Amino acid sequence: MPTSSRFAVAVHLLSALAHLGGEGATSAALAASVNTNPVVVRRLLGLLSRAGFVAGRGGRSGGYELAREPSKIRLDAVLAAVEPDGVLAMHENATNRVCLVSCGIKPVLGHVFAKAEDALRSSLRRTTLAEVLRRVENAG
Amino acid sequence: MPTSSRFAVAVHLLSALAHLGGEGATSAALAASVNTNPVVVRRLLGLLSRAGFVAGRGGRSGGYELAREPSKIRLDAVLAAVEPDGVLAMHENATNRVCLVSCGIKPVLGHVFAKAEDALRSSLRRTTLAEVLRRVENAG
DNA sequence: GCATTGCGTCACCATCCTAGTTGCACAATC
DNA sequence: GATTGTGCAACTAGGATGGTGACGCAATGC
Numbered sequence: 001m002p003t004s005s006r007f008a009v010a011v012h013l014l015s016a017l018a019h020l021g022g023e024g025a026t027s028a029a030l031a032a033s034v035n036t037n038p039v040v041v042r043r044l045l046g047l048l049s050r051a052g053f054v055a056g057r058g059g060r061s062g063g064y065e066l067a068r069e070p071s072k073i074r075l076d077a078v079l080a081a082v083e084p085d086g087v088l089a090m091h092e093n094a095t096n097r098v099c100l101v102s103c104g105i106k107p108v109l110g111h112v113f114a115k116a117e118d119a120l121r122s123s124l125r126r127t128t129l130a131e132v133l134r135r136v137e138n139a140g
Numbered sequence: 141m142p143t144s145s146r147f148a149v150a151v152h153l154l155s156a157l158a159h160l161g162g163e164g165a166t167s168a169a170l171a172a173s174v175n176t177n178p179v180v181v182r183r184l185l186g187l188l189s190r191a192g193f194v195a196g197r198g199g200r201s202g203g204y205e206l207a208r209e210p211s212k213i214r215l216d217a218v219l220a221a222v223e224p225d226g227v228l229a230m231h232e233n234a235t236n237r238v239c240l241v242s243c244g245i246k247p248v249l250g251h252v253f254a255k256a257e258d259a260l261r262s263s264l265r266r267t268t269l270a271e272v273l274r275r276v277e278n279a280g
Numbered sequence: 281g282c283a284t285t286g287c288g289t290c291a292c293c294a295t296c297c298t299a300g301t302t303g304c305a306c307a308a309t310c
Numbered sequence: 311g312a313t314t315g316t317g318c319a320a321c322t323a324g325g326a327t328g329g330t331g332a333c334g335c336a337a338t339g340c
Contacts, residue, residue: 008253033241039301059315091152093175095175101156105272109272117260144328166287178286198288199336
């Protein structure tokens, strides 16, 4: 199902920024780390900037840096920033009025989906960017 | 992110089959309930058939029926049947060997993702098809 | 036996989303 | 003022999904 790797790349980029400390990193340098394009990086960091996780400065000697302590960045918030629509989708087909199931399934499914996504978020919430960085640096 | 509504449609179809009891329903009738195409229904029920949830009989007076009690069908198993790849994707870009984060991020992310998906599955596991059907029929 | 019904599967098409790429305006530094 | 770098828009390519038609095959009912 997963069509997008935005979340994984976002965590990767944030980890790279945290690893560099306060040093500003350009989108080109970050793109090299993820092996992708600078524009892709800027698009993603644009979302993270609007969410208050990073700050990008233009101009000479510009670049990106974290706008918050790594220990204050929880992964559930990162997912929400880059994937606002959630991970479980409802079907948007018109309801067939002659079918009881067709008429009543959507609220039920909506409830089940909401609880499942809450569980997913709760799990991600327990991990901070600082924790990710610590594990990466220890492994290396 | 959600690119597919297969899971929602699958639960809808299973609910419709459970609602009908043992009565065989054709793919055309089910398609009318979900407002989609019979082939789409057969494709999805083909997955659910391989997973042992439904049985399809060909020939005149054929159709589909549940192969298991609704109380024995847990939604996490349904999700696994129709979305085997999970909901959180890793990025598959080549690792940049000069970057510590690039080299070490994947196992860490893999672990975080696995735990998050486990939480999602655990939540879905607590709901059976019988429970969904009960709520749908009570609401109507 | 034979027509009918319905699944199983394939091929094809339209659509959407994502990622990749180029280009240009704007901002900040040197 | 030149250089550097972000922000943003437009365009392209690719893959995934859903929709549709067509065909073979099995099972039923006459």
